[in-house]
Amino acid sequence: MIKARGLARQFRTRGHTVDAVQGVDIDVEPGELVGFLGPNGAGKSTTLRMLTTLLRPTAGEAVVAGRDLLADPAGVRERIGYVAQGHGAGTEQKVFQEAESQARFYGLSPADARRRTGELFARFELDEVADRLAGRLSGGQQRRLDIVMGILHEPKLLFLDEPSTGLDPQSRSNLWEHIRALGRSGTTIFLTTHYLDEADALCDRILVIDHGKIVAEGSPDALKSQVSGDLVQFETDTPAVAAEIAAKIEGAQELRTDGNTVRFRVPRGDTQLPGLLRALDHADVSLMSVQVHRPTLDDVFLTMTGRSLREESYA
Amino acid sequence: MRDTWLVLQRTARPTLRNPVVIVFGLMQPLLFLLLFGPLLGGSGSWQWFVPGLIIQMGLFGTAYAGFGLIPEIRSGALERMRVTPVSRVALLTGRVLHDVVMLIVQCVLLLAVSTAFGFRASIGHVLAGLVFAVLIGVSVGSVSYTLALKLKHEYAFAPVLSSTVMPLMLLSGVLLPMNQGPHWLYVLSRINPFSHVADGVRAVIAGNFGSSSVLTGGIAAVALAAIGLVWGTRSFVRANA
Numbered sequence: 001m002i003k004a005r006g007l008a009r010q011f012r013t014r015g016h017t018v019d020a021v022q023g024v025d026i027d028v029e030p031g032e033l034v035g036f037l038g039p040n041g042a043g044k045s046t047t048l049r050m051l052t053t054l055l056r057p058t059a060g061e062a063v064v065a066g067r068d069l070l071a072d073p074a075g076v077r078e079r080i081g082y083v084a085q086g087h088g089a090g091t092e093q094k095v096f097q098e099a100e101s102q103a104r105f106y107g108l109s110p111a112d113a114r115r116r117t118g119e120l121f122a123r124f125e126l127d128e129v130a131d132r133l134a135g136r137l138s139g140g141q142q143r144r145l146d147i148v149m150g151i152l153h154e155p156k157l158l159f160l161d162e163p164s165t166g167l168d169p170q171s172r173s174n175l176w177e178h179i180r181a182l183g184r185s186g187t188t189i190f191l192t193t194h195y196l197d198e199a200d201a202l203c204d205r206i207l208v209i210d211h212g213k214i215v216a217e218g219s220p221d222a223l224k225s226q227v228s229g230d231l232v233q234f235e236t237d238t239p240a241v242a243a244e245i246a247a248k249i250e251g252a253q254e255l256r257t258d259g260n261t262v263r264f265r266v267p268r269g270d271t272q273l274p275g276l277l278r279a280l281d282h283a284d285v286s287l288m289s290v291q292v293h294r295p296t297l298d299d300v301f302l303t304m305t306g307r308s309l310r311e312e313s314y315a
Numbered sequence: 316m317r318d319t320w321l322v323l324q325r326t327a328r329p330t331l332r333n334p335v336v337i338v339f340g341l342m343q344p345l346l347f348l349l350l351f352g353p354l355l356g357g358s359g360s361w362q363w364f365v366p367g368l369i370i371q372m373g374l375f376g377t378a379y380a381g382f383g384l385i386p387e388i389r390s391g392a393l394e395r396m397r398v399t400p401v402s403r404v405a406l407l408t409g410r411v412l413h414d415v416v417m418l419i420v421q422c423v424l425l426l427a428v429s430t431a432f433g434f435r436a437s438i439g440h441v442l443a444g445l446v447f448a449v450l451i452g453v454s455v456g457s458v459s460y461t462l463a464l465k466l467k468h469e470y471a472f473a474p475v476l477s478s479t480v481m482p483l484m485l486l487s488g489v490l491l492p493m494n495q496g497p498h499w500l501y502v503l504s505r506i507n508p509f510s511h512v513a514d515g516v517r518a519v520i521a522g523n524f525g526s527s528s529v530l531t532g533g534i535a536a537v538a539l540a541a542i543g544l545v546w547g548t549r550s551f552v553r554a555n556a
Contacts, residue, residue: 052398074400082398086391092329101325105318105401149395 001157001188002028002051004069006060008212009046020046022212023060028190030156033183035203036192037297039307043212044192045085048161051190052082065157078106081150081158085165087142088149091135095126098134099149106153113152120148124178140171147178151187158182160191164198176202196297208301215304220297227295227303229253230269232276235260235288242285249276254303260288269293318402322409326383330417340376341421344368348429351490361434366444366516367489368429369422370509373451374487376421378480380414380456381463381472388467407460407551408544415452422448436520443519447512450536457543461550487513511535 004026011018021043028034038044049055051064053073061068067075089098096117103113121127124144129137137145143163150158163179164172179202183189193199199206200220208216208223216223229251236242239257246264247255249272255264266272269292280287293299301307330336352364387393396406422445426434436444459476466472486493486500487509493501504510515532523529 054394054398077398078400080398082395084391084394086389086394088391088395090325090329090387090392091390093325094328097328098325101321102395102399104321105396105399107400146395 001030002026002064004062007050007057007062008059010058019212024214030188031186033189033204035199035206037199037206038209042209045161048159048192052159053077081155083146083150083160085161088146089134093134095132095134096130102149103152116152124148139167157188162192200297210305223300224295227299229265229267231265231293232269233263234290236285238285245279318405319409322405323412326410326413337420344372344425361432365429365434366520367513369448369516370487370513371489372421373448374480374484377414377452377455378459378476381459384460384463385469403552404548407547411453411456414456415449418452440520440522444516447516447536450540454539454543457547461547464550483509489513508535508539
């Protein structure tokens with residue numbers, strides 16, 4: 001459904017050349033739900049904008065939904081749906097009419113546009129707000145309207161850019177249900193996210209991008225299994241002493257000290273913990289907190305790049 | 316053509332729901348008609364002054380059309396439409412057409428009010444004058460949307476507008492005859508294509524179709540419309556992709 005080779009984009013600003021995306025290869029099979037994961041500014045949206053004909057690549061080539069991206073962008077546009085980060089409805093437009101117009105833009109006849117919009121409004125719980133101005137909808141409603149406007153023409157391939165950003169938890173899980181249902185009905189979905197739980201909950205396969213390059217790829221489970229063991233993390237006043245003790249644990253690796261925090265990986269962290277606590281106690285190391293984490297996608301990212309996806313949570 | 320019609324329909328919906336906006340656009344020329352026109356004195360002055368108001372309305376009303384596009388750029392609505400198969404040129408022409416229709420409605424209303432003050436013109440002559448208004452609307456509307464597309468923010472767009480539209484209007488001689496002022500000002504006004512269009516509208520409405528100002532004004536209006544459209548369509552088709 002997507003086959004991209006060496007897709008790259010440079011931006012020039014005041015004499016600087018910034019490589020936003022440096023030659024990515026992407027393969028997506030029909031029916032897959034693929035997540036494109038990376039921190040803000042990693043090149044996710046730029047890649048998406050290239051694949052959806054909004055931004056011309058400076059290098060590389062791609063076939064999207066069976067059409068050549070560079071030679072036939074109009075053909076690509078007919079066959080894909082794209083839901084951008086922002087809200088795509090005009091704030092002064094009535095909700096139903098705006099969706100109907102969108103269907104007409106996709107070439108549907110007036111009758112088909114009306115029928116299809118009606119069907120999707122029922123499915124996405126928008127019937128009640130059909131006559132409201134789009135600017136008056138709640139975040140969750142606007143998001144559902146955006147998705148409706150992306151699938152009016154029943155595209156085989158749907159791009160979603162950060163679909164759940166800014167939504168409250170309830171709207172978010174509701175949105176996920178709709179996305180899963182779309183995936184089950186055979187639509188190929190390519191979504192970007194910087195939320196690990198979103199990628200974990202929705203995607204069959206994940207591509208991890210950082211600094212404009214793809215650094216990892218696989219199913220969420222396969223990616224997690226690349227991380228060797230559980231993460232044990234504790235805080236103490238005497239990190240140096242504690243780190244020495246931790247280093248002696250069998251199988252401990254990736255030992256790091258960061259301020260008062262000591263963390264390392266070890267297989268079966270839960271069974272190792274009692275011994276570690278005894279040893280620390282023996283050496284008069286007082287602990288402020290102890291945590292054991294099963295591997296997460298964030299750990300995958302940390303292992304791949306040495307940085308956390310959620311910078312703020314460790315800062 | 317179909318795409319232009321679809322975009323026009325979409326753009327016109329908020330206007331049709333709230334037709335008062337058409338009257339808002341009329342306020343400024345109406346005020347000039349009521350509070351400035353009588354200063355010119357003499358019954359013949361309406362024949363000279365009212366055609367100029369058409370140019371003023373075309374300039375001021377249509378120049379601000381781009382403000383409607385900026386929220387759509389910011390929200391992503393324009394981008395959403397750019398990913399559909401709808402012609403990217405239509406995204407411009409549909410909007411411009413909406414503004415031209417608004418302008419014509421406003422011109423008709425203004426001319427109707429003017430007759431109450433003593434302005435007289437035959438329907439045929441007025442229709443010919445409205446052709447100029449259409450061309451001005453196409454030109455100024457296209458340029459306005461293109462500037463909005465390039466500047467993207469109200470705070471950048473507003474000063475550019477006010478610093479260009481005001482001098483263009485003052486130098487077009489729609490308020491007072493430019494040949495009564497100092498020579499340098501007259502020369503400046505002659506460089507302004509809108510002054511030629513204003514002369515053309517006056518000649519046409521007076522029925523002087525043989526006058527050279529009709530030809531000059533017509534050429535100026537067609538050229539302005541063409542430049543606006545070419546610049547506009549190029550920017551709308553390109554913009555990033």
